[in-house]
Amino acid sequence: MTATTELAWSTELSVGVDALDAQHRGLIHLINRFGREPIEMEEMAALLEKVIAYAARHFNDEEDWLLANAPHLLEHQIECHCRFITQAYEFADRFQCGEDVELRDRVHSFLCDWLQRHIREEDQRYCPARRAAGAL
Amino acid sequence: MFAFNLFKSRKEIERELEISLRKKAVRDLLHDMQGTAPEEAARLVEKLKVYLQNDTLIPFDFRQKAFKRARVLECEANMRIADRLLFEAAALMDPAECYNRGRKLAESRTYFGKACLLGVDDDWKRAYQRLVETIMLSGRLRPANEAR
Numbered sequence: 001m002t003a004t005t006e007l008a009w010s011t012e013l014s015v016g017v018d019a020l021d022a023q024h025r026g027l028i029h030l031i032n033r034f035g036r037e038p039i040e041m042e043e044m045a046a047l048l049e050k051v052i053a054y055a056a057r058h059f060n061d062e063e064d065w066l067l068a069n070a071p072h073l074l075e076h077q078i079e080c081h082c083r084f085i086t087q088a089y090e091f092a093d094r095f096q097c098g099e100d101v102e103l104r105d106r107v108h109s110f111l112c113d114w115l116q117r118h119i120r121e122e123d124q125r126y127c128p129a130r131r132a133a134g135a136l
Numbered sequence: 137m138f139a140f141n142l143f144k145s146r147k148e149i150e151r152e153l154e155i156s157l158r159k160k161a162v163r164d165l166l167h168d169m170q171g172t173a174p175e176e177a178a179r180l181v182e183k184l185k186v187y188l189q190n191d192t193l194i195p196f197d198f199r200q201k202a203f204k205r206a207r208v209l210e211c212e213a214n215m216r217i218a219d220r221l222l223f224e225a226a227a228l229m230d231p232a233e234c235y236n237r238g239r240k241l242a243e244s245r246t247y248f249g250k251a252c253l254l255g256v257d258d259d260w261k262r263a264y265q266r267l268v269e270t271i272m273l274s275g276r277l278r279p280a281n282e283a284r
Contacts (some may be wrong), residue, residue: 066238074238075272
């Protein structure tokens, strides 16, 4: 995957919870911006921090929803969220250290892969709970 | 011949006294941050920022060191509570405690994120993640109707 790859929202990515779908769309927008815009290293670092902060808010909401509707699914989700935060901040640190601009492609690729996995695999685990909660 | 001014003027002495008083106020603020809850630490960091923004006497070096130290203390506050909540969650093995365990894990994860933002070291991050994995593997919570 290259930095020109763009993520696009489609109904098949919907997790059935409007608020979480809206946040996923927000993440897609931010990640596409990260890959598309010709920006300086410092701006890239700031944009990555923005992506992480947005993802962190999304994680909080997702965890709150799971806690209220399917607490037995929460642990796995938390573990996935921790892993993302750790990896993303490692990249952010490398940006701060002024690593090569090529890092941008790797980070963009990492973010694209992560978001697709997050929506298509991790979030699909709580589909049955969503139906049970009547969110669909 | 050569005349060195060995004595400071009254104005200089007053200025130095004022600087040392302001430095002491910053040190007191940092001291108050030690061992506090993350929310209180964040509030004190904001207070420190406002104090230093409005100050024109405190030297740049001291200012930088104070910000750096405040960040470390805020990070430690988040680490402390993230650890504590994680261990509390790990202790709740009873399936009846499913909700409380999840709540503590989620809360702990939030503080983990904040600690990461504040630049926590990699060793702690790895240790935290290992413990989350251990909790997940050793005591996965099941819904009451799920077959074992």
